[in-house]
Amino acid sequence: MARTTPSQPEETDAEPGTPGPAGYRRSTGSARGAARRDDLLDRVTDDLAANGLVDFSLRRAARAAGTTHKVLLYHFDGVDDLLAQAIVRLRDRRIGAAFAILDRQQPTLSARVRALWPVLVDAETGLRVLDQAIGLAMYDPQRHAALGREASKQYLPLLLSLCPVAWPERRKREVAELILAALRGFLIDWLTSGDTAGAEAGLEALSRALDREEAAVE
Missing domain, CATH: 1.10.10 (Arc Repressor Mutant, subunit A)
Structure with a gap:
C-alpha cells in the first residue's frame, strides 16, 4: 500500500484556488x-x-x-484515504441492504436483530472485506484506526433504530453497543472457524438476553 506522489494533474475540472x-x-x-x-x-x-x-x-x-x-x-x-472511503461506502451498502429488509412491525427486538443476520453473512454485502478492514485497524492502528472507529459510527444508528421507541436514549445506546459487540464477535468466529453452529448458538443466547432486557421493568 505504498503512497504514490503525483507530478502533474490529469483532471481539468478543478475550481480555481482549491489545492490538493x-x-x-x-x-x-x-x-x-x-x-x-x-x-x-x-x-x-x-x-x-x-x-x-x-x-x-x-x-x-x-x-x-x-x-x-x-x-x-x-x-x-492517497491510497489510505481511498481505501477508507471505499470501506465506508461498502459498509453503507451493507447497512442499506439491512434497512431494506428491516420490518419494524416484527414484535420483538430479538426478532429484528435476528432478521439482520442473513444480510450480515451475505458475501454480496462485502462481509469478508469489512472484517478484513477491522483486522487491518487492529494490526496497524496508527495508520488505519479510522477503519474501526467508522464501523461503529456507521452501524450504531441502524442498531439504535431496532430498539423500542419508548426506551430512554441511554438504554438504547447501551443495548445497541451490546448487539454490535456480540454480532461482530459471532461474525469473526464464523469467518475464522467456519463454525455456523457456534454462531447460531450465540445468536440464541443473545436473543434470550434481549428478550429479558425488553421485558425488564423500568
Whole structure:
C-alpha cells in the first residue's frame, strides 16, 4: 500500500484556488468533479467487494476504476484515504441492504436483530472485506484506526433504530453497543472457524438476553 506522489494533474475540472496534495487542484467544488469522484469511488468499492483487501494498491484501484493512479491522487488524498472511503461506502451498502429488509412491525427486538443476520453473512454485502478492514485497524492502528472507529459510527444508528421507541436514549445506546459487540464477535468466529453452529448458538443466547432486557421493568 505504498503512497504514490503525483507530478502533474490529469483532471481539468478543478475550481480555481482549491489545492490538493502535491500541488494538485481539486474538483470538489464542481458538479462534474464530484460526479467523477463518486464514479471512481464506486468502481474501486466494487473491486474491493469482489477481490478483498489483499494486495490492494493505488495501481490496482486505478485498473479497477479504468483510469490512472494520478487521476485517483487528484481526487483522493492517497491510497489510505481511498481505501477508507471505499470501506465506508461498502459498509453503507451493507447497512442499506439491512434497512431494506428491516420490518419494524416484527414484535420483538430479538426478532429484528435476528432478521439482520442473513444480510450480515451475505458475501454480496462485502462481509469478508469489512472484517478484513477491522483486522487491518487492529494490526496497524496508527495508520488505519479510522477503519474501526467508522464501523461503529456507521452501524450504531441502524442498531439504535431496532430498539423500542419508548426506551430512554441511554438504554438504547447501551443495548445497541451490546448487539454490535456480540454480532461482530459471532461474525469473526464464523469467518475464522467456519463454525455456523457456534454462531447460531450465540445468536440464541443473545436473543434470550434481549428478550429479558425488553421485558425488564423500568
